[in-house]
Amino acid sequence: MSSNMIRPGKTTKESIVDIADELFYQKGYEKTSFSDIAHEVGITRGNFYHHFKSKDDILASVIERRLENTAQMLNQWQEEGQSASARIECFIKILIMNRAKITLYGCPVGTLTTELSKLDHPLLESANEVFLLFSNWLEKQFLALGHKEQAKDLALHLLARSQGVATLASAFHDEDFLYKEVETLKEWLHQYH
Amino acid sequence: MSSNMIRPGKTTKESIVDIADELFYQKGYEKTSFSDIAHEVGITRGNFYHHFKSKDDILASVIERRLENTAQMLNQWQEEGQSASARIECFIKILIMNRAKITLYGCPVGTLTTELSKLDHPLLESANEVFLLFSNWLEKQFLALGHKEQAKDLALHLLARSQGVATLASAFHDEDFLYKEVETLKEWLHQYH
Numbered sequence: 001m002s003s004n005m006i007r008p009g010k011t012t013k014e015s016i017v018d019i020a021d022e023l024f025y026q027k028g029y030e031k032t033s034f035s036d037i038a039h040e041v042g043i044t045r046g047n048f049y050h051h052f053k054s055k056d057d058i059l060a061s062v063i064e065r066r067l068e069n070t071a072q073m074l075n076q077w078q079e080e081g082q083s084a085s086a087r088i089e090c091f092i093k094i095l096i097m098n099r100a101k102i103t104l105y106g107c108p109v110g111t112l113t114t115e116l117s118k119l120d121h122p123l124l125e126s127a128n129e130v131f132l133l134f135s136n137w138l139e140k141q142f143l144a145l146g147h148k149e150q151a152k153d154l155a156l157h158l159l160a161r162s163q164g165v166a167t168l169a170s171a172f173h174d175e176d177f178l179y180k181e182v183e184t185l186k187e188w189l190h191q192y193h
Numbered sequence: 194m195s196s197n198m199i200r201p202g203k204t205t206k207e208s209i210v211d212i213a214d215e216l217f218y219q220k221g222y223e224k225t226s227f228s229d230i231a232h233e234v235g236i237t238r239g240n241f242y243h244h245f246k247s248k249d250d251i252l253a254s255v256i257e258r259r260l261e262n263t264a265q266m267l268n269q270w271q272e273e274g275q276s277a278s279a280r281i282e283c284f285i286k287i288l289i290m291n292r293a294k295i296t297l298y299g300c301p302v303g304t305l306t307t308e309l310s311k312l313d314h315p316l317l318e319s320a321n322e323v324f325l326l327f328s329n330w331l332e333k334q335f336l337a338l339g340h341k342e343q344a345k346d347l348a349l350h351l352l353a354r355s356q357g358v359a360t361l362a363s364a365f366h367d368e369d370f371l372y373k374e375v376e377t378l379k380e381w382l383h384q385y386h
Contacts, residue, residue: 114299160361171321
C-alpha cells in the first residue's frame with residue numbers, strides 16, 4: 001500500500017472503504033483484520049468502530065463501492081465503444097489493463113466470490129451482483145450482435161473464460177499467458193460478429 | 194465433514210493430512226485453524242504438535258498428498274483412455290464428477306493457488322506443481338494428437354477454461370452452467386482431433 005492516511009478529498013469512512021477494498025483484494029478477506037485496515041488508514045481502533053461495527057459491515061460497503069464503480073465503467077464502455085463487439089473487447093482488455101495486479105492477486109470479483117463461497121458467507125449473493133452487472137451488460141452486447149438465443153450463455157461463457165485466465169495468470173505470475181489468452185478471446189469473439 | 198476420528202487403516206499423521214486437505218479446500222487455508230483440524234481428527238493439541246509444528250508444515254504435506262493423488266489419477270486416465278482425445282475428455286469430465294463439491298468450494302487446485310498467491314506464501318510454487326502435472330499431461334495428449342507447436346498453449350488454455358467454469362459454478366452454486374460448459378469444452382476439443 002502506498003498510502004498510510006486518510007485520502008485527500010475523502011471522508012474517513014470513504015478512506016476506510018477504499019483501503020479495505022484494496023486489502024481484501026490483495027490479502028484476502030479472511031486474512032485482513034480490523035487492525036490492518038485501521039493501521040493503513042492511520043486512525044485509532046476507537047475512531048474505526050465509530051464508522052464500522054464489524055468486518056462484515058465493511059465488506060458490505062466494499063461490495064457497494066465495487067458495484068458503483070463497475071456500473072460507472074460499463075456506462076463508459078457503452079458510450080465509448082463504437083459497436084457491440086468493440087464494447088465486448090473493452091471487457092476482454094481489462095485483463096491487460098489490470099495485468100500487474102491480476103498476475104499477483106487474480107481477479108477482484110472472482111477471488112472474492114470464491115472466498116465467500118467457501119466461508120458460506122451471507123454476502124456471497126451481494127458479491128455475485130458484480131458478476132451479474134458484467135454478465136447482463138455482456139448479454140446486451142451479444143443481443144445487439146444478433147445472438148438472441150445464445151446471448152446469455154455467451155456472456156457467462158466469456159465471464160468464465162476471463163476468470164480462468166486470471167486464475168492461471170496469478171498462480172504463475174505470468175503476463176505472457178495473459179496476453180496470449182486475450183488474443184485467443186479476441187479470435188473467439190470474431191466468430192460472433 | 195462426516196468423520197470425527199482417526200480414519201480406519203490410517204495413521205494419525207495420515208488422518209491429519211486427509212482432514213486438513215478437506216478443510217483447506219472447504220473453508221480455505223487461512224480460515225482453517227490448528228484447533229479445527231485437531232477437533233475433526235479427534236486428538237489433543239499436544240498429540241497434534243507431535244506430528245506437525247506449524248500450519249505450513251501441514252500444508253506442505255497436503256500438497257505432497259495432492260501431487261501423489263493427481264499423478265495416480267493421471268496414470269489411470271493414461272491407461273484407461275482409448276485415445277489421446279478420450280484422455281483429454283477424462284480431464285474435462287472431472288468438472289462433472291466433482292460437481293457437488295465444485296459448486297460449493299470451487300476447484301481445489303485453483304482456489305489454493307489463488308489464496309497462496311494473495312498471501313505471497315512460499316508454498317505457492319509447490320501448489321503450482323499440481324497445475325503443472327495436469328498441464329504437462331495434457332500437453333502430452335495434444336502432442337499425441339499432432340499439435341506440435343501448439344500443444345503447451347492448448348494444455349494451459351484448457352486448464353484455464355476449466356478453472357473459469359469452476360469459479361462461476363461455485364459463485365452461483367450452478368450445476369447447469371457447469372454441464373453446459375462441459376459440452377462447450379467437448380466441442381472445442383473436437384476441433385483438435
